Amino acid sequence: MTTPSDPSLSAVISERRQLINLAYRLLGSLADAEDAVQETYARWYAMAPDQRDAIESPGAWLTKVAGRVCLDVLGSARARRERYVGEWIPEPLPEPAEWVDGRPADPADRVTLDESVNMAFLVVLESMTPAERVAFILHDVFHYSFVEVAEVVGRTPAACRQLATSARRRIRAAQPPAASTAQRAGIVREFKRIWEARDINALMGLLDPDATVVADGGGLVSASLHPIEGGERVARYLVDLAERASGRLNLLETTVNGEPGLVARHEGVTVTVFAFDLAAGRIRHIWAVRNPEKLRSWRTG
DSSP: OOOTTOHHHHHHHTTHHHHHHHHHHHHSOHHHHHHHHHHHHHHHHHSOHHHHHTOSOHHHHHHHHHHHHHHHHHHHHHHHHHHSSSOOOOOOOOOGGGOBTTBTOSGGGOOOOSGGGSHHHHHHHHTSOHHHHHHHIIIIITOOOHHHHHHHHTSOHHHHHHHHHHHHHHHHHHOOOOOOHHHHHHHHHHHHHHHHTTOHHHHHHHEEEEEEEEEEOTTTSOOOSSOEESHHHHHHHHHHHHHHTTTTOEEEEEEETTEEEEEEEETTEEEEEEEEEEETTEEEEEEEEOOGGGOTTSOOO
16 A cells, blocks of 8 residues: 555655646646646556556656646647637746745645746747647756657657747747846836836837737736737826726736736735836836736735
8 A cells, every 4th residue: 555655655746846847837827737737646546556666757657648638738728718808828926935825835836937937938838839839848948858758749759859949949039138137127117117107208218119018807807808019009008007096006026937027916915917028128018917817826915
């Protein structure tokens, strides 16, 4: 009988954080990632003990199965997104110290925040085919060989190499030269200051001429159903929001998916998380996540 002190069980459970990190990058949703990992463990324990004992590397087996589960989820995601109200944005994550209500209470459920989970990166991943995304994340982020990737994707190693190459080109085309964290934080801080001042001219100076705002309310709260495009339109839209929310919201600097961002709170409850994409010292994309189902990880006071 397997008990919690069984070394083999400990080895399997210790893989949970790796699996959560993988699944979140593949799915862009912590809730979906948790479901995928749960399904992975369900398949492990559905096997007979002698079948589990015969697996030389439980970690490799779990990763392979989690990758396949996520591939299936990604395959059905397009249909689900077509039913989604408004724009869909990946679920934003706070710093580990900011988790709320004990979610996730277990450190094994926390996602490691690095450049592979910043919002701009995740948005580019959304433009990829499921196979591209899985091949790229497994190989370029988690450093699995293309032979191992092929076992997950169900294609040849050569085909997986091509998938990862295509994904890499998308990433390079979408990402500007990186500024330092201090520079990015300074720009976000200046944005907060002039937004609160409702200075439309200063906002236009800080925004890229082709800047966009994308909001995600999921049909549960008010949010623009379509992107707001163009620096001047974005500036006027933001000033209008500030005027309508005057005195009701508290805007705070925070870290969103490892990058400088902002949160808006109403009576201590986080109601919007803002993530930014910067280029040449200006803001070119703002993502505003308002769907409360995607804000469960944020401190609610």
